Amino acid sequence: MAAIVKIEELRVDYPASRHNETARTAVENLSLEIAEGEIFGFLGPNGAGKTSTMKVLLGFIPPTSGSARLFGVDVQQPIARQRIGYLPEQTYYYSFLTAEELLRFYGRLFAIAPEQLERRIDDVLKLVELEAVRKQRLKTYSKGMQQRAGLAQALINNPDLLILDEPTSGLDPIGRMKVREIIQRLKNEGKTVFFSSHELGEVETVCDRVAILHRGKLMAQGKVSDLVSEHQAGLEQVFLKIIGFNSEA
Numbered sequence: 001m002a003a004i005v006k007i008e009e010l011r012v013d014y015p016a017s018r019h020n021e022t023a024r025t026a027v028e029n030l031s032l033e034i035a036e037g038e039i040f041g042f043l044g045p046n047g048a049g050k051t052s053t054m055k056v057l058l059g060f061i062p063p064t065s066g067s068a069r070l071f072g073v074d075v076q077q078p079i080a081r082q083r084i085g086y087l088p089e090q091t092y093y094y095s096f097l098t099a100e101e102l103l104r105f106y107g108r109l110f111a112i113a114p115e116q117l118e119r120r121i122d123d124v125l126k127l128v129e130l131e132a133v134r135k136q137r138l139k140t141y142s143k144g145m146q147q148r149a150g151l152a153q154a155l156i157n158n159p160d161l162l163i164l165d166e167p168t169s170g171l172d173p174i175g176r177m178k179v180r181e182i183i184q185r186l187k188n189e190g191k192t193v194f195f196s197s198h199e200l201g202e203v204e205t206v207c208d209r210v211a212i213l214h215r216g217k218l219m220a221q222g223k224v225s226d227l228v229s230e231h232q233a234g235l236e237q238v239f240l241k242i243i244g245f246n247s248e249a
């Protein structure tokens with residue numbers, strides 16, 4: 001299967017700044033590949049380097065060394081990002097917009113033709129189950145609804161690869177289940193999904209493969225079932241063991 005994401009020996013350093021006097025290495029010697037149609041979970045404690053890795057894929061920050069490719073194209077080239085959708089860790093949308101206005105705004109940024117855009121807006125609102133509230137302002141939405149509006153925005157250009165930075169953070173069990181179902185539906189449509197999460201239970205149910213990052217370094221990767229049988233423990237225990245957390249210490 002073709003690699004949709006290919007990261008090789010990636011290093012990301014944040015230079016010293018006036019507010020942060022010491023330079024910081026966020027990602028070190030990271031290599032990973034994600035195949036077409038995979039749901040790939042990116043795990044790691046706070047500060048592990050997940051968001052930094054995603055920002056490199058999105059072209060927001062340059063790699064210090066190493067390389068990252070999307071669809072075989074180096075991420076430094078804008079064309080690499082044409083077929084991706086992105087849900088940031090924190091979303092800041094104009095709260096006075098309605099969901100359909102938000103999607104129209106982003107659709108225009110992608111230069112989608114007006115008629116096609118209206119059809120696409122209908123489709124994504126249906127997918128994220130916000131059809132009934134499409135004419136309500138985002139500021140009246142609950143966090144779960146806002147998160148799904150963010151997902152709709154990430155999907156407006158019908159991307160082949162979704163990069164979702166903690167798509168279920170702060171959601172209740174129903175909200176999390178809905179996002180999980182959306183990810184599953186995307187997989188059924190043949191999309192590739194790369195998402196970070198701290199919810200190991202959901203990762204276990206939805207992911208084909210996972211990578212565990214700790215202090216910028218890749219500690220493990222593989223199928224959840226393989227990691228679990230290799231370590232003879234549930235994913236949470238595997239995670240804690242891999243990052244060297246000892247609950248008795």
Ligand SMILES: Nc1ncnc2c1ncn2[C@@H]1O[C@H](COP(=O)(O)OP(=O)(O)OP(=O)(O)O)[C@@H](O)[C@H]1O
Pocket residue numbers: 014020024025026044045046047048049050051052053089
């Ligand atoms: N703009 C920045 N300037 C300097 N250091 C940064 C910057 N962004 C992140 N870092 C540092 O890089 C490291 C990795 O951060 P990153 O946000 O990638 O982690 P993360 O795995 O996404 O964490 P979380 O689970 O908390 O979202 C951390 O040590 C962080 O302090």
Ligand SMILES: [Mg+2]
Pocket residue numbers: 050051052089165
């Ligand atoms: Mg993060």
